[in-house]
Amino acid sequence: MAADLIRVTYRIECEGDVAQMASRIASDQSTGTFTELPGETDDIRRRCAARVESVIALPPADHPSFPHSGTGGPVNRGDAVIAYPLDAIGTDFAALMTITVGGVFAIRGLTGIRVMDFDLPEAFASHPGPQFGIDGSRRLTGVAQGPIIASIIKPSLGLAPDETAHLVAELCEAGVDFIKDDEKLMSPAYSPLSARVAAIMPVIRDHEQRTGKRVMYAFGISSADPDRMMRNHDLVADAGGNAAVVNINSIGIGGMSFLRKRSRLCLHAHRNGWDILTRHPGLGMEFRAYQKIWRLLGVDQFQINGIRAKYWEPDDSFVRSFHDCMTPIFSPADRPLPVVCSGQWGGQAVETYQRTGRTLDLMYLGGGGIHGHPMGPAAGVRAIRQAWVAAEQGTTLETAAKTQPELAASLAKFGGDAA
Amino acid sequence: MAADLIRVTYRIECEGDVAQMASRIASDQSTGTFTELPGETDDIRRRCAARVESVIALPPADHPSFPHSGTGGPVNRGDAVIAYPLDAIGTDFAALMTITVGGVFAIRGLTGIRVMDFDLPEAFASHPGPQFGIDGSRRLTGVAQGPIIASIIKPSLGLAPDETAHLVAELCEAGVDFIKDDEKLMSPAYSPLSARVAAIMPVIRDHEQRTGKRVMYAFGISSADPDRMMRNHDLVADAGGNAAVVNINSIGIGGMSFLRKRSRLCLHAHRNGWDILTRHPGLGMEFRAYQKIWRLLGVDQFQINGIRAKYWEPDDSFVRSFHDCMTPIFSPADRPLPVVCSGQWGGQAVETYQRTGRTLDLMYLGGGGIHGHPMGPAAGVRAIRQAWVAAEQGTTLETAAKTQPELAASLAKFGGDAA
Numbered sequence: 001m002a003a004d005l006i007r008v009t010y011r012i013e014c015e016g017d018v019a020q021m022a023s024r025i026a027s028d029q030s031t032g033t034f035t036e037l038p039g040e041t042d043d044i045r046r047r048c049a050a051r052v053e054s055v056i057a058l059p060p061a062d063h064p065s066f067p068h069s070g071t072g073g074p075v076n077r078g079d080a081v082i083a084y085p086l087d088a089i090g091t092d093f094a095a096l097m098t099i100t101v102g103g104v105f106a107i108r109g110l111t112g113i114r115v116m117d118f119d120l121p122e123a124f125a126s127h128p129g130p131q132f133g134i135d136g137s138r139r140l141t142g143v144a145q146g147p148i149i150a151s152i153i154k155p156s157l158g159l160a161p162d163e164t165a166h167l168v169a170e171l172c173e174a175g176v177d178f179i180k181d182d183e184k185l186m187s188p189a190y191s192p193l194s195a196r197v198a199a200i201m202p203v204i205r206d207h208e209q210r211t212g213k214r215v216m217y218a219f220g221i222s223s224a225d226p227d228r229m230m231r232n233h234d235l236v237a238d239a240g241g242n243a244a245v246v247n248i249n250s251i252g253i254g255g256m257s258f259l260r261k262r263s264r265l266c267l268h269a270h271r272n273g274w275d276i277l278t279r280h281p282g283l284g285m286e287f288r289a290y291q292k293i294w295r296l297l298g299v300d301q302f303q304i305n306g307i308r309a310k311y312w313e314p315d316d317s318f319v320r321s322f323h324d325c326m327t328p329i330f331s332p333a334d335r336p337l338p339v340v341c342s343g344q345w346g347g348q349a350v351e352t353y354q355r356t357g358r359t360l361d362l363m364y365l366g367g368g369g370i371h372g373h374p375m376g377p378a379a380g381v382r383a384i385r386q387a388w389v390a391a392e393q394g395t396t397l398e399t400a401a402k403t404q405p406e407l408a409a410s411l412a413k414f415g416g417d418a419a
Numbered sequence: 420m421a422a423d424l425i426r427v428t429y430r431i432e433c434e435g436d437v438a439q440m441a442s443r444i445a446s447d448q449s450t451g452t453f454t455e456l457p458g459e460t461d462d463i464r465r466r467c468a469a470r471v472e473s474v475i476a477l478p479p480a481d482h483p484s485f486p487h488s489g490t491g492g493p494v495n496r497g498d499a500v501i502a503y504p505l506d507a508i509g510t511d512f513a514a515l516m517t518i519t520v521g522g523v524f525a526i527r528g529l530t531g532i533r534v535m536d537f538d539l540p541e542a543f544a545s546h547p548g549p550q551f552g553i554d555g556s557r558r559l560t561g562v563a564q565g566p567i568i569a570s571i572i573k574p575s576l577g578l579a580p581d582e583t584a585h586l587v588a589e590l591c592e593a594g595v596d597f598i599k600d601d602e603k604l605m606s607p608a609y610s611p612l613s614a615r616v617a618a619i620m621p622v623i624r625d626h627e628q629r630t631g632k633r634v635m636y637a638f639g640i641s642s643a644d645p646d647r648m649m650r651n652h653d654l655v656a657d658a659g660g661n662a663a664v665v666n667i668n669s670i671g672i673g674g675m676s677f678l679r680k681r682s683r684l685c686l687h688a689h690r691n692g693w694d695i696l697t698r699h700p701g702l703g704m705e706f707r708a709y710q711k712i713w714r715l716l717g718v719d720q721f722q723i724n725g726i727r728a729k730y731w732e733p734d735d736s737f738v739r740s741f742h743d744c745m746t747p748i749f750s751p752a753d754r755p756l757p758v759v760c761s762g763q764w765g766g767q768a769v770e771t772y773q774r775t776g777r778t779l780d781l782m783y784l785g786g787g788g789i790h791g792h793p794m795g796p797a798a799g800v801r802a803i804r805q806a807w808v809a810a811e812q813g814t815t816l817e818t819a820a821k822t823q824p825e826l827a828a829s830l831a832k833f834g835g836d837a838a
Contacts, residue, residue: 029603030576047609048577063482066699066731087608088576093643097669099576099603102691105698106730157449157507158467184448184518189506190466224512224672224716226645227680250513250521252671253643261646272521276703277695279524280485283702284695297643311525312485 004086007053007119008100009289011079013112013282015070018078019055021109026050026082028107029099048088053081065112065282075111081119091123093253093293101285112282115289120296125330127296132266134361137301137337140242140266141177141216147388148177148337149381150365156182161191165199172207172215174370174378175385178363180245181220183270186232193219193232201239218243218268222251226258237264243301248294249273260298268339269299279312287317288324295325295334301363302336307351309342315355322356338362345369345380345414346387346397346407353391360392374409383410423505426472426538427519428708430498432531432701434489437497438474440528445469445501447526448518467507472500484531484701494530500538510542512672512712520704531701534708539715544749546715551685553780556720556756559661559685560596560635566807567596567756568800569784575601580610584618591626591634593789593797594804597782599664600639602689605651612638612651620658637662637687641670645677656683667713668692679717687758688718698731706740714744714753720782721755726770728761734774741775757781764788764799764833765806765816765826772810779811793828802829 014021030050058077064070082100089095101115132140141148151171153164171179187193200217208214221232221244229251236244243266248256250273260267271294277284291302304321305313318340325338340352344366356362366384373380383406390400390407397415401408433440449469477496483489501519508514520534551559560567570590572583590598606612619636627633640651640663648670655663662685667675669692679686690713696703710721723740724732737759744757759771763785775781785803792799802825809819809826816834820827 063486065486067482067484067701069731090605090607092605092647094641094648094666094669094674095603095605095607097643098605098641098666098689098691101695102666102669103603105692105694106732108729108731110731184514184522186509186511186514186517188509188514222513222517224516224676225680226673226677228511229513229673247513247517247521250516251673252675254645254648254670254674254677255513255672257643258645258673258677261644270517272517273524275524276520280699280702282486283699310527312488312527312529313525 004121004123005083006086006089006096006100006121007081007083009079009081009116009119010104011058011077011112011114011116011282012110013061013065013075013077014110015075016109018057018076018080019052022052022055022080022082024109025080025104025107026052029103030084030088048085050082050084053083055080061112061282065280066110069111079116086121086123091126093297097253114281114283115285117286117289118292120292120329122330124296128260128298129296129334130298130300130336131260131263132300133333134335134337137266137363142214143177146360148363149175149384150178150180150339150363151176151370151377151381152180152182152365152367153185154182154367154371156184159191161195161199164191164196165203168200168203168217169207170377171370172203174376174381176215176370176381178216178218178243180218180268183220183245183247183272186220186222193221194235197235197239197241201241205240216243216266217241218245218266220245222247224251224255226255229255229259230262233259233263233265242266243268245270247272248299253293253297256294256297263298266300267298268301268303269294269336270303275312287321291321291324292329295329295336299336301339303339303341305342306340306344307348307355311342319355326357326359326361339365341365343368345410346384347411347415349384349387349391350397353388360388364388369410369414372413373406374413375406379406379409382406423540423542424502425505425508425515425519425540426500426502428498428500428535428538429523430477430496430531430533430535430701431529432480432484432494432496433529434494435528437476437495437499438471441471441474441499441501443528444499444523444526445471448522449503449507467504469501469503472502474499480531480701484699485529488530498535505540505542510545512716516672533700533702534704536705536708537711539711539748541749543715547679547717548715548753549717549719549755550679550682551719552752553754553756556685556782561633562596565779567782568594568803569597569599569758569782570595570789570796570800571599571601571784571786572604573601573786573790575603576607578610580614580618583610583615584622587619587622587636588626589796590789591622593795593800595634595789595800597635597637597662599637599687599784602639602664602666602691605639605641612640613654616654616658616660620660624659635662635685636660637664637685639664641666643670643674645670645674648674648678649681652678652682652684661685662687664689666691667718672712672716675713675716682717685719686717687720687722688713688755689722694731706736707743710740710743711748714748714755718755720758722758722760724761725759725763726767726774730761738774745776745778745780758784760784762787765803765829766834768803768806768810769816772807779807783807788829788833791832792825793832794825798825798828801825
């Protein structure tokens with residue numbers, strides 16, 4: 001029986017031969033040092049050696065991704081798959097990251113390197129994965145069909161707890177299924193989490209009692225200190241809350257692992273800081289690789305921007321991210337709910353629907369598009385729902401807007417760049 | 420009294436006006452969204468708004484750091500200091516990272532951005548910082564003066580515990596003060612940490628009983644799961660061990676914070692993965708900024724490469740890192756022991772000494788330079804000590820080698836590129 005392998009795909013860029021650089025990576029990340037050593041036997045190499053499985057050449061690039069490296073270009077590029085024996089690494093993500101990622105970026109002679117994908121053996125299915133994911137998010141919000149319509153508290157920072165609670169009441173009335181703290185809001189002096197929970201949860205409960213609808217509120221519980229983060233978690237859960245915003249890069253793999261093992265909340269992941277890894281296309285890490293780690297660690301809902309986001313990310317990248325989230329790693333249960341967000345107001349619904357596989361298994365998150373709607377937030381939510389009905393029915397937004405004044409008002413205010 | 424401020428220096432690169440982009444960052448990272456909101460009052464802005472304190476222009480760059488952005492260059496550059504109210508962020512590193520770093524890299528219109536420094540107010544002195552640092556490392560190794568001479572087990576992966584223990588015995592005999600697992604070695608199937616501790620600690624104790632010298636051994640305890648990492652920590656501490664190698668980026672801020680609060684071990688930080696943040700000079704984060712966070716979190720010993728390292732890092736960058744580590748943040752006790760490493764064999768001792776402020780407060784770590792010494796590892800260690808004596812006395816290595824055959828042999832074997 002063949003030994004289990006961890007396969008990592010790297011986009012390698014260098015002045016010399018890409019295949020040779022791939023071999024160098026495989027050697028450096030298993031047994032290598034800078035000089036021949038007496039202890040490095042054939043036995044050891046068999047036990048631990050990584051092996052280059054394939055190299056596919058890509059067109060050369062005019063300039064090196066790391067500037068001032070080599071002669072300045074052009075440089076060779078290729079995608080190499082390197083297989084690491086599972087026995088040499090194990091299933092601990094700290095080992096995976098150090099051996100297959102961390103050290104690789106230090107290697108001399110590279111002019112660029114990007115981790116494109118991890119192909120993980122079945123042994124990694126032992127990681128917990130999402131506790132709620134798509135089905136659990138639907139169950140907790142009571143949204144059996146269609147997109148889960150969500151909003152965020154704005155302004156993102158600066159509101160006192162009672163001001164936030166007032167906005168929560170308004171958004172509940174407006175008809176959203178989900179509300180979240182801005183990812184930048186955790187537990188600052190002017191809005192400690194305990195005070196925010198105490199102010200907001202009665203609003204959520206009151207709305208439920210009056211209408212039968214339980215709005216999911218995700219509180220910002222992130223802390224660099226896992227003990228404090230668990231106290232934050234317990235504050236929310238003990239008050240009857242069912243969700244939390246988690247800044248996954250800021251708490252790190254250890255923080256996420258610790259939280260997931262103990263969590264009773266639906267974990268809504270914000271990936272701020274991911275851009276550092278991914279914005280330069282020749283460097284860092286592709287979302288496809290990145291999201292696998294965080295999904296297996298336990299992310300339930302994953303923010304992935306959207307069409308015409310307000311950030312740098314191109315639409316194509318968002319579409320790939322959506323498909324990545326929807327692709328099972330080991331089982332459909334390890335899929336998080338994709339959260340389509342950033343500058344969303346409904347105008348992107350049709351294109352989103354058409355480009356992401358005509359699915360409604362998503363959360364659609366509007367901030368300014370709801371708060372800033374000229375007829376008020378309830379109209380902002382209605383406009384978004386109208387846009388999604390149009391998307392599903394194959395109607396254009398302009399046609400739908402003819403009979404629906406809320407959508408018409410959104411198009412008039414926000415539609416300038418929607419083309 | 421002026422409110423406490425967190426000051427962050429960014430190297431900003433964009434096609435338009437750098438000062439305007441700095442204002443954009445300050446606004447986006449405090450209260451901003453993409454449209455005007457009714458709730459954003461002057462009160463809120465006063466409470467939370469970040470403010471641009473200064474912008475220093477730099478010469479433009481020919482090409483954008485993010486390729487394919489804008490018109491392809493040239494692009495404007497400048498260093499901007501943005502001040503965030505401490506009250507809006509607090510002292511939690513998860514909040515600091517999300518608000519001042521994470522979101523910034525997503526902003527549209529930037530063609531490059533690098534975090535150069537954090538200037539943290541006194542409130543951050545509440546973080547634990549190093550438990551041992553320079554003084555504690557000297558106390559635990561019994562090295563009152565001079566560099567702490569260290570080695571690493573090589574080959575880095577693949578040895579069974581008894582094979583590692585055999586090498587440990589050899590290195591103890593050779594006269595090193597400190598030995599460490601390779602950072603890639605944590606607890607794989609062929610060398611579980613428990614078996615490695617059981618095999619190595621008797622060797623350390625036996626050597627101490629015979630010679631009176633207690634060699635510090637740093638075991639690889641990293642795990643993505645903080646609970647497991649603590650069990651690893653306890654395995655080492657309960658067996659009488661006093662140090663651990665920690666892959667700080669792989670465990671993340673949460674893992675490090677959790678460990679430090681409970682740690683009885685001297686924490687030797689390996690920064691693999693840091694290159695992803697820092698290798699492109701126009702992107703990511705400068706070591707000066709990065710190391711402050713990890714020091715306050717509790718790193719005792721910090722690996723920072725060395726002169727003529729085997730990796731990509733230029734010597735000037737190493738020298739800056741060394742000075743950064745030696746600069747107190749709030750007090751001299753928050754300085755970690757700088758660990759000079761990577762391709763070190765003694766030949767770099769003179770230049771290291773001269774360029775790092777003529778200090779001997781450092782660990783000097785030789786791998787291949789000790790294991791691969793033609794007269795054996797004991798001679799490798801002696802050669803390194805001879806090189807450091809020469810450095811301190813102002814003698815050249817060539818002169819010192821005339822009377823010291825071990826150093827002469829090192830120069831002959833490794834000195835080819837030492838010039």
